[in-house]
Amino acid sequence: MFRTDVQNTLFDVAVVGGGLAGLATAMRLQAQGRSTCVLEAHGHAGGCAGYYRRRGFAFDVGATTLVDFEPGGVGAELFAATGMPAPAVERLPGYVAWLPDRTVVLHRDQARWRDERLRRLGDSPAHRAFWGQLDRLADVFWGASRAGVRMPMRTLGDVVHNGRTLRVRDLPLARHVGGTLGGALRRHGLRDDDPLVGLLSMLVEDTVHSTVDRAPLINAALGITIRGAGLSRAAGGMRGFWQALVRHYKSKGGRLYCGWRATGIAGRAGDFAVHGPRGTVRARQVVSALPVETTAALSEVPGVRAALEPFVRRDAGEQGGAVVVFLGVPEDEVEGRSFTHHQLLRSYREPLGDGNNMFVSVSSPGDLASAPAGHRAVMLSTHTELAGWEDLDEAGHAERRDKLAALMIEEARRVYPRLAERPVVREVGTPREYARYTSRPRGAVGGVRQSPANANQHAVPHDLGVPGFWLAGDSTWPGLGTVACVLSSRIVADGALRRHRKAERARRHVRRAA
Structure with a gap:
């Protein structure tokens, strides 16, 4: 059972799920002076980017590398926002793709990568035009993602915010939101280029869990170029990475409860209750960093299940x-x-x-x-x-x-x-x-296979319209993988902080009126 002091505590935010999206959200909120706890069903934090140990070995069970944790990147922004010293990492020079008839080195160094892809995959005008389009999309939308672009856009405020993440000259690129990678290959006459399509197929399966012909073009461009954002491996692999995150979170007063499996989420804004066999945790706001279908099954909060059921049905396959x-x-x-x-x-x-x-x-x-x-x-x-x-x-x-x-x-x-x-x-x-x-x-691991029908403007929103209840993780915008989870944590933490400040203003007004 939980200690009495925990059961009697009203946290500002309870986060259900100790994967990267969940812990990163809690770290951000804790750094801003909010009281948080993370409820993790398993023996340690990590989720699908975690690890396990056996006979002196530590094995990564999902992600094996960190992407964009370089200065100026998504991971570096998380460390800066939470006051966490960057953990020790090995900067990887890239990796090798072994195709049936050739090898291609995906270099970290972008000049070497541009030379390698033309030398090993084709240097025709069509190849150059295709890579040029992909690079342009990636450059613009990497910048927008790092600036906190919000999807799906649901309010005028979202539209205005997103407009500020793009330069005026880049706005026409938004027309590609409904396009696919296969469509772009066809326009350049390259859909039947086996080595090129083979490499791209591997990259988009790993990053957006989709096929060349279904992968949204913008998301695919980000996934294909993700290695250029900087590839690294933490000292000690994902075990070392998670130990550093947990240590920092706890040093700031955050509470991580492992072996704590949620069986239900009830209540309303200001007084949520997360139930489990070990007791009940109460919080003013709740973040679910669990898969959408799991969140829907657990939630007894009015409005949550009804809001999620269309997404659960849509993405079941x-x-x-x-x-x-x-x-x-x-x-x-x-x-x-x-x-x-x-x-x-x-x-x-x-x-x-x-x-x-x-x-x-x-x-x-x-x-x-x-x-x-x-x-x-x-x-x-x-x-x-x-x-x-x-x-x-x-x-x-x-x-x-x-x-x-x-x-x-x-x-x-x-x-x-x-x-x-x-x-x-x-x-x-x-x-x-x-x-x-x-x-x-x-x-199932990772998020859903992305297509124009379930990504970007059709993604599962972080805010379901239920005050104080949030979703974070790879089932929501911007999608899959560690980078997406870190970006998601920023959006959710910002929203929860706005909600907290609004509630505090309301409480002060009530006290003054009394």
């Missing part, structure tokens, strides 16, 4: 899963490569997923927080359709899991020929494990 092979191996199995991160495509003709588009992440040499001396932690991850893992008995699930893991290891041997010959740890996570350990419905 747009969820995806992941399979990850976790390997703790002797260091000599992964030596000989200057890059520690790689992405592999086995075939241009087969659908992506289940090993065809696989990311390989290896902990850095000497990172003893991730692996014992003389060893390295390796994560092999691929997307998968959820339906293929459902209705399997234990034997059927084990057979499919082991077959796919063997395929993934064999594919990764294109990069590291001796990988997993003598593993100290060899474990596999499937949607069934993600459902068990993250409580994500069906084991």
Whole structure:
């Protein structure tokens, strides 16, 4: 049970879900003098960008790198806003994409990347025009995203705010909001260019969980260029990153309650109640950093479920899963490569997923927080359709899991020929494990597959119109991944602060009138 002092505390904001969106929102509010708590169902914070430990190894279970945590970037803004010293990181030079017939290095250095993509993927006028359009969109909308552009626009204030995030000369680019990446490729005559489309397909599946033909053009442009915003790996991987965030949050007076699973959210603005087996937490405002369908199921707050049900129905078929092979191996199995991160495509003709588009992440040499001396932690991850893992008995699930893991290891041997010959740890996570350990419905990870029908102006709003109740995370604008979650936390924290100030003014007015 909770201590009596906790149950008798009225927090300014209770955040349900200790993933990156949830903890970042709480950090921002705590830094502004608001009293906050984060309620996390599992043993430590992290969510789908977290980690777990086994036999001296620390494995990243989702994100393995940090993007845009450089000076001037999204992550750096979070640190500045919360007074947090930037954690120790290794600046990665990029990573290697292994296509069926060539390799392409996605350099951090933008001049080298521009040269590499033309040299390895085609230097025709059409290629140059296509990349030029993508770069222009990315430059403009990265700037708008960092400036806090709000989507979906629901008020005149949103329209005015968003107009200020774009320069007048850039406003015509807004016409691309309804376009797709496939449409742009067709306009340039490049839709049948296998190497180009193969690389872009991998990048948009990883960043907007979509296909080339369905991915919104602007979102795809941001996802494709995201590595240029700066790629880094925290010392100790995601474990080291989360330890730094939690330590800072607690040092500012924030309260993190792990092993605290919410079973219901009730009440109204000024007096919400988050119920769980360990007791009830009361707060003036609530932020749900859980998936939309989970929030809808938990909420007893008038108006929330009705507001979310259309989005739940719309996106029911747009969820995806992941399979990850976790390997703790002797260091000599992964030596000989200057890059520690790689992405592999086995075939241009087969659908992506289940090993065809696989990311390989290896902990850095000497990172003893991730692996014992003389060893390295390796994560092999691929997307998968959820339906293929459902209705399997234990034997059927084990057979499919082991077959796919063997395929993934064999594919990764294109990069590291001796990988997993003598593993100290060899474990596999499937949607069934993600459902068990993250409580994500069906084991879905990340947000929904983005398309013009559910992104941007059609995204799930942070503010449902229910005073004091907010949504944060990768099911809302701007979408998927760690960068999106940090941007989402800024929008939600700003809204919660405005609400808090308005409520305080109202209370002062009542006191003066009395």
